[in-house]
């Protein structure tokens with residue numbers, strides 16, 4: 001279905017309201033599958049699909065859906081490994097584009113893989129040469145996998161999580177190595193504190209005899225004797241150092257002698273860096289081997305995992321549609337025009353429900369004059385523009401295959417929908433010419449059309465406007481188009497066009513501040529009372545004496561006209 005003029009704006013706004021309820025871009029994209037269509041079968045198919053999915057999806061899944069992110073597998077070039085192959089295999093190996101390829105050993109690589117027996121034996125398969133490229137994105141997105149496992153019990157995500165378990169140990173090591181400076185500095189600080197405290201508390205008690213021996217030893221330079229007096233302290237310090245190193249080793253997974261055996265303890269950055277390099281290399285090999293072990297189990301699960309992620313986005317989309325269309329109804333797709341019962345304008349907060357129809361009078365409208373051409377009249381700010389917008393909302397959503405904001409609705413599949421919004425503050429010949437051109441264009445050609453016009457005459461003088469509009473509406477009538485036109489010229493148009501129905505939105509009265517109390521529900525076949533009339537009526541009611549008489553006479557003039 002083609003949206004013309006300002007109808008596209010309404011469509012965009014409806015989309016915006018729906019999209020605001022969706023967080024994931026991938027889920028938002030699903031709305032693009034619901035562009036308005038004129039194809040009756042397609043609308044019915046979408047209705048059926050949405051009906052089923054909306055019913056099935058429940059709020060319980062939202063907390064898991066919020067955790068879903070796309071898991072991206074990238075084909076990176078890995079600088080840490082060398083792949084040694086035979087002359088004949090060079091081309092194939094290079095085509096993999098995963099790492100440096102050579103026919104003989106080259107220095108400086110943490111990992112050496114080979115098909116010719118120089119290093120870790122591999123086949124020329126991406127998942128053999130770089131299994132981490134498959135495994136790491138999964139590992140890093142375990143929270144996503146967990147959410148998916150909750151959404152789809154017994155599915156691929158749960159199986160992958162299980163397969164990843166053997167990686168836990170090596171990943172813990174990897175993380176500790178990444179934080180090695182921090183880990184060591186922390187222990188170093190703690191150690192120095194403990195030693196400091198021990199030194200503070202240490203007291204050497206010497207007897208007179210001890211002192212004599214001590215002095216003798218000092219004189220003769222017997223260092224061992226001297227040290228033996230302090231040995232208990234020394235042992236304690238060594239024990240603390242050992243304990244600290246054990247703690248670090250536990251975190252890193254290998255024993256390392258980090259600390260110098262002297263006080264104060266200070267580890268040089270070079271030593272830390274050296275340890276880190278060494279450990280990194282070890283972990284890299286371990287991670288590669290472990291990844292290779294599990295990659296074969298995981299590979300066949302990936303297409304299914306992709307399907308689960310896609311399904312999670314679908315669920316988010318259906319949840320949004322469900323929330324959006326709370327209290328809505330799927331319209332009947334059938335010939336005979338457009339109608340809705342208790343429609344609620346999406347763009348208005350707490351709107352008064354409005355029922356309206358164009359074409360055949362069905363359901364609660366039975367007995368009301370049927371017309372394809374309707375002139376909508378009524379009080380200023382009565383809700384005429386809003387009614388046109390509501391009609392568009394119902395029409396557009398129906399053609400998207402969506403439920404519509406009403407208790408009951410029916411719609412004839414349309415080929416084109418036009419909406420000419422009143423252009424406020426645009427007057428003059430240019431504006432008139434443009435509006436006329438647009439209107440003529442809408443009347444061109446054939447097909448099922450709905451044309452909604454908001455106050456065309458505002459831009460020309462009333463006499464000319466009646467002539468132009470009457471003839472245009474006659475042409476629309478001949479072509480079986482549906483038209484709703486907002487106009488203050490209901491009276492004149494009614495005289496000219498016997499086939500048209502004139503409806504009116506009326507103010508039911510004025511409140512104490514002279515504000516209109518409006519019944520947004522149009523009265524069928526009735527020209528809407530204008531605001532000035534109500535003001536005259538109010539003053540007449542309140543007036544006294546001759547003033548009242550004058551006002552009543554003026555009011556009488558209104559009454560005679562209608």
Ligand SMILES: Nc1ncnc2c1ncn2[C@@H]1O[C@H](COP(=O)(O)OP(=O)(O)OP(=O)(O)O)[C@@H](O)[C@H]1O
Nearest residue numbers: 348350351352379380381382383384385386387520
């Ligand atoms: N069904 C409704 N329920 C509640 N408020 C409504 C409803 N329809 C319209 N309104 C409110 O009434 C005000 C006027 O509506 P609208 O602009 O549609 O009137 P109008 O008849 O086109 O006015 P004008 O004659 O100035 O063009 C708006 O603030 C709108 O939000």
